[in-house]
Amino acid sequence: MHENRRTRLALAVLLVAAIALITLSYRSGGTSGANGAGNSLFGPVENAAGYVTRPIEGFFHAIGHDDATEIANLQTQNDQLRAQLSRLQLSQSDARQLNKLLQLDARGGYKIVAASVIAAGGSYSDTVTIDAGSKDGIQADETVLNGNGLVGTVTSVGPTTSTVLLASDASATVGVRLAGTNTIGAITGAGTTMAGSDTLRLRLFSASATLQPGDALVTFGSVGGRPYVAGVPVGTVTSITSQPGSLTQTALVTPFADFSGLGVVGVVIAVPRADPRDSVLGGH
Amino acid sequence: MRILRRALVPPAFLILAVLAQVTLVNRLPLPGDAAPDLVLLVVAALAVTGGPVPGMLAGFVGGLALDLAPPVSNLAGETAFVFCAAGYACGALALQLSRVGPEGKRGTPDTRDPGLPVLASLPVMVAGVGLAEALRGGLGLMLSDPRMTGPAIAHVLPSAVIYDVLFSPLVLWLVGAALGAAEPASAVLGASEPRQAPPGRAVVRAAGAGGAILAGRATAVPRLSFADTRPAPLRAPVPASPKLRLAAQSSPSLSPTDRRVPASSHLPRGAGWLQGSGGGWRNASPGPVSRPVRVAFGSPSRDGSVGGSVLGNRVLGNRVLGNRVLGNRVLGNGLLDGVGGGFSGSVFRGSGFSGALGPSLFAGPGSRKPRRDWLRAGGRSSVGPLTSGGAGVRLLTRRPHGVLRAPGKGWLQPDKQPRRNSPGLASASPREGWIRARRAGAPARWGKSASWSSGSPGHRSSPGKGWIRPAKPVAPARRKSPGRGWLERKPARIMWQPKTPGRGWLGRGSALRRGSGRWRSGSRVHGTGAKPFGSSRTRIGGRR
Known part of the structure; x- marks a missing residue:
């Protein structure tokens, strides 16, 4: 009895502490000092662990994936994107003309810091950790993309690691524009609700x-x-789900990026001086 | 080493689990949009093997780590809350299931059995894991996490639970193996770490190759020796006055197996009652009594936790009879059997060895996990302390009518002064697996009989050289050895309880009688008194 009481008291203390933590982080909007502390505390460890687990994870992905895209270039990604950008601009005359019209000064392009995904969130959330942080010039709310398209945005930054909220997360909403038009809308991650991420x-x-x-x-x-940032390719519409007569049109979109097999990503640390419009999209 | 391991293994496992979870498992492209939660599994495994307190601590710490590890998306504290509750639930459930007898109604780890068998641990673990996953979903729903909507939970929860179930045996095995193979569950618990100081002067020594239980310089008559009356921190207070019973007072807890015991004349001489209570054990009827040696481990509250309490962790030498040893090996040939031939072939009959005799979940390399009731017969129906766990270990000669072999020289000769720092006692431990339960549930036998033998029947491996030598001294107490004269108890007290109440102890009225007729000799009343004592007897000084 005596012991039981003490045990239960300890349990109550722990649970109350947990609830207090929840309350604190809830009031601070979810991203509080706890996140920073966690980033500083676990970031280096995860960085180290990432070296160990990355080959393992890569192996599992290699089983079912074409590895050609995975191999993609930690060092050349930046150049690739730039080359792609310029190639698209150069190869398509109409695009060039469009650029001339709409993009008065589109030559800035994106400035990208390349990073690797080293950890991922739990079952319910689509978040990843990348191995670049404030020491690499990354700040919160910067866009993350890879060679295929939009990946997400940085939510919290540690010294050497950052947490990225993927566009497929149920809590992520991205403003999009239909390529070639000025029709705008928003995409929301389906989370784990249906059809996977x-x-x-x-x-x-x-x-x-x-x-x-x-x-x-x-x-x-x-x-x-x-x-x-503007102009990052997101995905293609696969099916229209809106009912006739509905106020807004809804559709399902297949993203260009493979959120379940992220490897090398880039964080846009400098915004292009002008909206690149659809020029980046050309490859798709 | 064991303490070190016990202190280091859970944190190490939690850290590894967190890292593996976020860096590897979460990234694996597993079908079903879910992944096994390694941290939760580790927490559940620690709880199942350790009890509620380690479980909830591990749950809180592990959950908090998962809440802080970078790719976190939920609120800090959510996972800590869920895992803490799950750890407690797992531990409490495992404890509940492993309780022994009517006496084991306490939620202390010490009342546990050797540990739940794996077959019972897994369902507990699975239940706790499922509960935790559901609780996590519910908490996310309550906190209106945009990710954890009803459809999302319905989509993830089944596959997550399935993955957890699939991985739970692996994690349980890993945790159990790392926590120390074949340690009794009570030893696994930090809480039940026996804090008793070893009876510095040896108490019980058995002569012969096995050397064994009784030894010491002590007195000509082995008397009571309390490993300690101080309760371990996380265990319910041990009664300050263990109860003594004479062999003559055969308790009702004698199981049917005892009836088959040959007449007392067949029993080795010098046998007496060895009864431990709350961390103490003693030899109550010393001398050439032709009675079965009865080693009754455990007070009612700590039914036969031989490892931790009865013989103390380091009672004889350095942990010779410690948890592991007794739990797994000591009770083998050498200890109670090879006593100069006197005990050779003795039958170890437990009328209720309901304590932590067995290894816990994992009986160590090469040894099988005894079932819960191994060495225990009738523990549940027993009444009373000695009787409560009914813990009775009987040493009987195996030959029914043969010539009684006198115990070896020096067995139960307390007059010898133990030398200190004997290397043999301090370091030698029985060989791996040289005693192991072969068949659970059966009356434990030592020697060639089927139940207990090291390997093939007919072959007994004797303990390593020099371990528990009769003439060897007992290693000095490593910590807090009892003061001089702690063994000096008047024999008369053996009859009842070592601590005789003072004058007028019954006349003092309310102070001494509290609860429902519970008498105590100590200064505190243990328990609430809501539960009557063992069904048929009034226990004095006992503790529930």
């Missing part, structure tokens, strides 16, 4: 816009490029 939900803000499967989406861009 390979599907995003699109909702167009205009009820009269025409939406067809196969339409490509790019990010619309946020003010100041945070949390999302």
